[in-house]
Amino acid sequence: MSDPFVVVGADAAGLSAASKFRREAPDREVVVFEKGRWISYAYCGMPYFIAGYVDRMSDLLSLSPDEVDERGIDLRRGHEVVAVDPDAKRVTVETAAGDRFERAYGDLLVATGAHATTGPFDVRGLDGAFTLHDMDAAAAIDAYVAEPDAYDPDRADVSAVDRDRVERNAAMPAPETAAVVGGGYVGVEVAEALSERGLDVHVFHRSGHLLSPFGEAVGNRVEEALEAEGVSVHTDAPVEALVGDDRIEAIEADGDRVPVDMAVVGVGIRPNTDLLDGTGFDRGPGDAIRVDDHGRTSLSDVYAAGDCATARHAVTGAPDWTPLGLTANRAGRAIGATVAGDPTPVGDIAGTAAVKAFDTEAARVGILDPDAAEAAGFDPVRETVTAGSRSGYYPGAAETDVTLVADRDTGRLLGGSVVGTDRAAIRIDTLATAIEADMTAPEVERLDLAYAPPFSPVWDPILVAAKVLNGKLDG
Amino acid sequence: MSDPFVVVGADAAGLSAASKFRREAPDREVVVFEKGRWISYAYCGMPYFIAGYVDRMSDLLSLSPDEVDERGIDLRRGHEVVAVDPDAKRVTVETAAGDRFERAYGDLLVATGAHATTGPFDVRGLDGAFTLHDMDAAAAIDAYVAEPDAYDPDRADVSAVDRDRVERNAAMPAPETAAVVGGGYVGVEVAEALSERGLDVHVFHRSGHLLSPFGEAVGNRVEEALEAEGVSVHTDAPVEALVGDDRIEAIEADGDRVPVDMAVVGVGIRPNTDLLDGTGFDRGPGDAIRVDDHGRTSLSDVYAAGDCATARHAVTGAPDWTPLGLTANRAGRAIGATVAGDPTPVGDIAGTAAVKAFDTEAARVGILDPDAAEAAGFDPVRETVTAGSRSGYYPGAAETDVTLVADRDTGRLLGGSVVGTDRAAIRIDTLATAIEADMTAPEVERLDLAYAPPFSPVWDPILVAAKVLNGKLDG
Numbered sequence: 001m002s003d004p005f006v007v008v009g010a011d012a013a014g015l016s017a018a019s020k021f022r023r024e025a026p027d028r029e030v031v032v033f034e035k036g037r038w039i040s041y042a043y044c045g046m047p048y049f050i051a052g053y054v055d056r057m058s059d060l061l062s063l064s065p066d067e068v069d070e071r072g073i074d075l076r077r078g079h080e081v082v083a084v085d086p087d088a089k090r091v092t093v094e095t096a097a098g099d100r101f102e103r104a105y106g107d108l109l110v111a112t113g114a115h116a117t118t119g120p121f122d123v124r125g126l127d128g129a130f131t132l133h134d135m136d137a138a139a140a141i142d143a144y145v146a147e148p149d150a151y152d153p154d155r156a157d158v159s160a161v162d163r164d165r166v167e168r169n170a171a172m173p174a175p176e177t178a179a180v181v182g183g184g185y186v187g188v189e190v191a192e193a194l195s196e197r198g199l200d201v202h203v204f205h206r207s208g209h210l211l212s213p214f215g216e217a218v219g220n221r222v223e224e225a226l227e228a229e230g231v232s233v234h235t236d237a238p239v240e241a242l243v244g245d246d247r248i249e250a251i252e253a254d255g256d257r258v259p260v261d262m263a264v265v266g267v268g269i270r271p272n273t274d275l276l277d278g279t280g281f282d283r284g285p286g287d288a289i290r291v292d293d294h295g296r297t298s299l300s301d302v303y304a305a306g307d308c309a310t311a312r313h314a315v316t317g318a319p320d321w322t323p324l325g326l327t328a329n330r331a332g333r334a335i336g337a338t339v340a341g342d343p344t345p346v347g348d349i350a351g352t353a354a355v356k357a358f359d360t361e362a363a364r365v366g367i368l369d370p371d372a373a374e375a376a377g378f379d380p381v382r383e384t385v386t387a388g389s390r391s392g393y394y395p396g397a398a399e400t401d402v403t404l405v406a407d408r409d410t411g412r413l414l415g416g417s418v419v420g421t422d423r424a425a426i427r428i429d430t431l432a433t434a435i436e437a438d439m440t441a442p443e444v445e446r447l448d449l450a451y452a453p454p455f456s457p458v459w460d461p462i463l464v465a466a467k468v469l470n471g472k473l474d475g
Numbered sequence: 476m477s478d479p480f481v482v483v484g485a486d487a488a489g490l491s492a493a494s495k496f497r498r499e500a501p502d503r504e505v506v507v508f509e510k511g512r513w514i515s516y517a518y519c520g521m522p523y524f525i526a527g528y529v530d531r532m533s534d535l536l537s538l539s540p541d542e543v544d545e546r547g548i549d550l551r552r553g554h555e556v557v558a559v560d561p562d563a564k565r566v567t568v569e570t571a572a573g574d575r576f577e578r579a580y581g582d583l584l585v586a587t588g589a590h591a592t593t594g595p596f597d598v599r600g601l602d603g604a605f606t607l608h609d610m611d612a613a614a615a616i617d618a619y620v621a622e623p624d625a626y627d628p629d630r631a632d633v634s635a636v637d638r639d640r641v642e643r644n645a646a647m648p649a650p651e652t653a654a655v656v657g658g659g660y661v662g663v664e665v666a667e668a669l670s671e672r673g674l675d676v677h678v679f680h681r682s683g684h685l686l687s688p689f690g691e692a693v694g695n696r697v698e699e700a701l702e703a704e705g706v707s708v709h710t711d712a713p714v715e716a717l718v719g720d721d722r723i724e725a726i727e728a729d730g731d732r733v734p735v736d737m738a739v740v741g742v743g744i745r746p747n748t749d750l751l752d753g754t755g756f757d758r759g760p761g762d763a764i765r766v767d768d769h770g771r772t773s774l775s776d777v778y779a780a781g782d783c784a785t786a787r788h789a790v791t792g793a794p795d796w797t798p799l800g801l802t803a804n805r806a807g808r809a810i811g812a813t814v815a816g817d818p819t820p821v822g823d824i825a826g827t828a829a830v831k832a833f834d835t836e837a838a839r840v841g842i843l844d845p846d847a848a849e850a851a852g853f854d855p856v857r858e859t860v861t862a863g864s865r866s867g868y869y870p871g872a873a874e875t876d877v878t879l880v881a882d883r884d885t886g887r888l889l890g891g892s893v894v895g896t897d898r899a900a901i902r903i904d905t906l907a908t909a910i911e912a913d914m915t916a917p918e919v920e921r922l923d924l925a926y927a928p929p930f931s932p933v934w935d936p937i938l939v940a941a942k943v944l945n946g947k948l949d950g
Contacts, residue, residue: 012933042866042868042928044866044926044927044928045866045868045869045928048868048869048928048929053869053870054868054869054870059867059868060868314923324926325926325933326923326924326926326933326934327923329933329934330921345921347921347922347923348921348923349923350923351923352923352924352925352926353925353927354925354926354927354930354931355927356927356929356930361929361930363925363927365923365925391517391519391520392534393517393520393523393529393534393535394520394523394528394529395528395529423898423901425925425927425929425930426898426901426902426925426930426931427901427904428925429902429904429905429922429924429925429935429937430904430905430907430908432905432922432923432924432925433905433908433909433912433914433922433924434908434912436918436921436922436923437908437909437912437914439908439912443911446805446820446822446823446911447822447904447907447908447911448789448801448802448822448823448824448825448826448827448840448907448911449801449827449904449907449908450827450828450829450838450840450900450901450903450904450907451519451799451800451801451827451829452519452828452829452830452831452838452900453517453519453520453523454523454831454836454900455829455831455836455900455901456829456901458487458800458801458804459801459804460904462904463801
């Protein structure tokens with residue numbers, strides 16, 4: 001075991017693994033190769049930086065390179081792993097300076113993340129058009145949105161930032177109208193962010209409701225929330241073209257042309273797996289690297305975690321690809337322990353996700369879509385209720401919509417969503433726990449949830465939803 | 476089955492049972508005897524009425540007598556059931572008008588609730604001294620607190636209110652200083668309420684921390700929250716006497732004398748079980764009526780539910796007495812279904828409770844006290860962590876203290892508490908669900924809880940607590 005634990009990628013999964021391994025196996029070597037300059041940044045925080053809720057880009061970094069160093073981790077930024085030889089147990093590394101070398105590994109963790117796709121739209125070379133999938137893009141967007149004479153360069157206060165790009169964008173005239181292409185959760189967050197910065201914002205979404213994986217009940221409420229704040233929501237409106245020569249001028253969608261002087265395209269992400277090309281590794285959903293319950297790939301001594309890897313879904317038991325921050329952190333940490341000699345399962349995912357649109361909070365878990373439930377072998381029954389978040393007489397009680405899906409035969413809870421303005425999103429954790437415990441809807445109805453007038457009515461909205469769903473299951 | 480379903484008590488449990496029974500068995504008779512004039516009032520809302528958060532007493536009623544009537548329920552107010560003959564299946568009823576009669580029942584539900592105890596202190600005949608356990612007391616307190624010329628009699632806008640008592644209290648000089656005797660959750664809520672009404676408030680509590688069943692971590696934070704708003708908290712300060720001739724003048728506690736011109740005594744409650752005296756019924760903890768998992772007492776065809784009855788504890792599997800609103804509603808509803816011919820378990824309780832003190836929210840579930848855990852046969856390991864409620868960079872992140880207790884041998888989660896200012900209390904529902912699902916602390920650590928910067932950090936405070944506790948379990 002003299003060869004090191006080699007980790008590819010220095011974000012949530014990679015650094016969680018390296019840190020845990022370092023603590024558990026202090027005498028063994030761990031090397032982290034990161035192709036870029038950024039490490040350990042909070043991808044999920046970028047919209048809030050753009051919104052101006054966060055003052056400094058450095059606030060979004062959970063670990064500095066120095067802190068990683070202090071942990072005894074050999075971090076090599078500007079080092080891209082371009083190939084893996086699983087038989088020889090060696091990786092090939094290319095440095096930003098143009099060098100190329102091989103490095104042997106005892107165990108290897110692929111934590112390469114994912115990259116934003118832009119669909120048919122090429123935003124490169126078109127001023128004012130962006131994709132949001134890294135900190136350089138966030139810094140550029142933030143600079144572009146600002147009035148040239150009002151931009152505070154200290155906002156992008158990290159040495160890794162692409163300063164030329166920031167300065168170029170800061171110098172451009174500030175936009176007044178923006179298009180967000182894609183109404184997934186990042187799209188919704190960016191729409192809020194740009195609206196908070198004073199822009200007239202249009203969101204274009206291909207299908208009938210924003211936040212498709214959250215279901216129609218959430219989509220409806222979030223659309224209302226955005227529109228109440230002046231955001232124009234275009235659903236069933238696939239974008240056909242970004243129009244402009246040097247700078248974005250308009251969006252063509254669904255036969256209409258909407259003039260804009262900014263566009264943020266976020267139509268999807270794809271796992272980064274090129275380094276494993278030619279190894280014959282097994283792929284799973286979303287073309288992600290398929291792993292088992294300990295994060296092991298089909299290649300011997302090669303693990304994968306984070307946005308490039310699958311995880312087992314708590315409802316179906318099958319591999320799933322739902323790239324999210326906790327999954328990455330948790331799997332990295334578990335793999336660090338496993339490689340250090342303490343076999344630790346990475347844990348199932350339940351597809352738990354939360355998002356806000358101004359004061360409206362929404363969250364989802366499990367399988368909400370009836371077609372997906374049927375495809376997984378269930379006979380789904382779905383019900384949405386609207387119930388108060390607090391006792392009716394208590395000030396601040398707000399309408400909360402809860403959707404539950406259960407299997408008709410077994411009553412098993414398959415999925416759920418919550419949307420509202422008062423402590424709505426955090427309520428999803430109750431459903432996530434129930435789903436991971438394989439609870440039935442009747443068991444959920446009998447849960448002893450907290451009742452206190454300022455926080456919940458006697459019958460919490462989740463209990464009301466379970467009660468109504470059970471009535472339907474009995475029928 | 477020609478004899479009716481007789482329900483004793485027209486509050487949460489009784490009216491839930493009668494309503495469910497009426498829907499499920501529309502052809503059978505249901506009679507509800509209520510000794511007083513009030514029905515279906517929200518006991519838990521009274522402190523918020525006193526605080527002035529709720530404008531009208533009628534807002535606290537969930538059902539009016541007319542609405543009960545419209546449901547086809549034969550409601551008899553001013554009818555006290557004074558005896559039960561379980562062999563003859565008859566109850567003896569005394570009316571407020573002095574009549575006495577017997578009534579046969581097919582099934583009987585005892586939903587008589589509980590009454591406030593005042594310990595050694597007799598508040599009767601002492602102006603300015605109150606116990607808070609019914610709406611008449613709430614109305615009287617509200618009137619006493621008001622300046623005589625500023626009192627709005629429309630606040631007590633329910634015909635059932637004891638108007639003489641209200642007018643007498645409204646006419647008295649308004650108090651400036653109040654003592655709350657007993658620092659349980661009602662005591663904390665009343666302290667906040669009286670402070671919001673401008674009084675200088677002292678809370679006296681017998682033991683070392685307020686909210687004893689919530690554990691020390693919660694007690695500490697709630698004491699800080701009260702004191703930050705000017706409430707004086709006296710712990711380890713058993714009250715020895717209420718001093719005064721006609722009107723309260725001072726509190727003697729722990730050797731000190733604190734002058735006050737108001738006192739609210741809330742040192743405990745006791746189940747109302749007199750009507751079953753002589754029947755030989757089984758009692759459980761707290762001298763409450765012991766029931767099985769369908770709410771059946773030891774007497775044939777006699778059920779009990781609500782604050783007068785036990786419920787099975789999800790952790791110990793043993794009968795427990797934790798009178799709370801959801802337990803009453805849920806048990807009543809289940810018994811209504813059972814009596815109508817659809818046997819329905821009343822559900823376990825997990826001892827879930829929540830309370831607020833100004834902006835601080837606290838909640839508890841399961842077994843927190845190590846001695847209680849040992850008495851139930853466990854080897855408890857307890858850990859308290861302080862973690863952020865949101866991503867550190869997101870505005871509004873607040874320190875949240877989570878306490879978890881697990882059994883050393885099995886890892887099973889036994890109890891927990893959460894306290895903080897940002898969506899803290901509602902997080903207890905996640906722990907309640909985990910406890911009712913018999914989850915272990917390692918399973919809790921692997922839960923896929925929602926991560927979104929405005930609502931939760933990557934590692935939710937609950938996950939952080941589970942992680943730290945598991946480290947201790949491994950050690």
